[in-house]
Amino acid sequence: MGQRRLLMLAVIVCLFTSSCGRELKLKHKDNHAGYNHTLAKILVEYASAVYLSDLTELFSWTCSRCDGLTKGFEVIELIVDVQHGLQGYVGVAKDPNAIIIAFRGTQGQSIQNWIEDLYWKQLDLNYPGMPDAMVHHGFFSAYYNTTIHPGILTAIKEAKEIYGDLDIMVTGHSMGGAMAAFCGLDLAVNHEAQNVQVVTFGQPRIGNAAFASYYSQLVPNTIRVTNGHDIVPHLPPYYYYFPQKTYHHFPREVWLYEFGLGSLVYRVEKVCDDSGEDPTCSRSVMGNSISDHIVYYGVELRGETCRSCGIVMDPRVAEYRKTDIQGNFIFSRNPAASVLRLDAQSDV
Ligand SMILES: *[C@@H]1O[C@H](CO)[C@@H](O)[C@H](O)[C@H]1NC(C)=O
Numbered sequence: 001m002g003q004r005r006l007l008m009l010a011v012i013v014c015l016f017t018s019s020c021g022r023e024l025k026l027k028h029k030d031n032h033a034g035y036n037h038t039l040a041k042i043l044v045e046y047a048s049a050v051y052l053s054d055l056t057e058l059f060s061w062t063c064s065r066c067d068g069l070t071k072g073f074e075v076i077e078l079i080v081d082v083q084h085g086l087q088g089y090v091g092v093a094k095d096p097n098a099i100i101i102a103f104r105g106t107q108g109q110s111i112q113n114w115i116e117d118l119y120w121k122q123l124d125l126n127y128p129g130m131p132d133a134m135v136h137h138g139f140f141s142a143y144y145n146t147t148i149h150p151g152i153l154t155a156i157k158e159a160k161e162i163y164g165d166l167d168i169m170v171t172g173h174s175m176g177g178a179m180a181a182f183c184g185l186d187l188a189v190n191h192e193a194q195n196v197q198v199v200t201f202g203q204p205r206i207g208n209a210a211f212a213s214y215y216s217q218l219v220p221n222t223i224r225v226t227n228g229h230d231i232v233p234h235l236p237p238y239y240y241y242f243p244q245k246t247y248h249h250f251p252r253e254v255w256l257y258e259f260g261l262g263s264l265v266y267r268v269e270k271v272c273d274d275s276g277e278d279p280t281c282s283r284s285v286m287g288n289s290i291s292d293h294i295v296y297y298g299v300e301l302r303g304e305t306c307r308s309c310g311i312v313m314d315p316r317v318a319e320y321r322k323t324d325i326q327g328n329f330i331f332s333r334n335p336a337a338s339v340l341r342l343d344a345q346s347d348v
């Protein structure tokens, strides 16, 4: 690979001149075929926060992961679908000035089983309104046939009433990435959203080549970040010899990988071609790592290790909560009201 050889050369030059930092940056103009490194690093923090189970901290954006590049974010709606084990939120950020939507992936212990199941997922649903486009029913329903879908739409409507027609950025990791893709497509096609961007991390394949082709025309502003040997983007499998039958990723992949020489490790962010299945990106290596699935850009994408893995919430946010008969709930607040303040009312 030309790029690797170039890197090798650069590393050798570094070793001799000893004037290079630990991280070798190849190309960091901030917009390369739609890939914005700065934005991806912000969105991965949103995708990480949505894993947390302390709903009070998440709703009020005071959680341990709510501090870095996402500081000042205002959650408008936090949706917890207890029935299907799903979680997502919608809110408004100042930088980037946008509505941000994030979906959680599969929680905790079940990740191993979830990955094993991915090998056998069938393309078993015709995507509505798109001839020949097939997707996996389970991924589709997680977005469309749960409390997530109405919750997201309501929150976007409220946000737009107050803040005007902001850009919309949708993100998620793993299964949450699959949901983010369906959400982005839904907003672009069914809700006339103008500026929708989707950035997913470690997302599985969700449909066939026809679906990928529709998707990339309708939501061109999409980046699918993959990492090293992360197994999940390799699943459900891609069968090169059965182009009519196989799952097929949509573009555009950005593959993060490390490249080491002795004790030096260099990180590369490779912007891939527009086929969705660039053979020189993550497909060029074995998908055999779960640990590469869990950390992207140095940010952890899973729940906190379980001392008390149940859902945590305290009475201070109870007034914002609505529960349905299945036990699912939504926290929502009127974005026009002043900023959520917990301290003042903590003894009520
Ligand atoms: C990349 O994203 C950052 C953060 O939202 C933004 O400030 C910057 O302008 C973007 N760069 C380009 C070239 O779009």
Ligand SMILES: *[C@@H]1O[C@H](CO)[C@@H](O)[C@H](O)[C@H]1NC(C)=O
Pocket: 141, 145
């Ligand atoms: C939606 O979910 C309900 C119950 O969870 C189920 O009975 C129904 O078949 C699902 N519909 C679709 C289109 O998946």
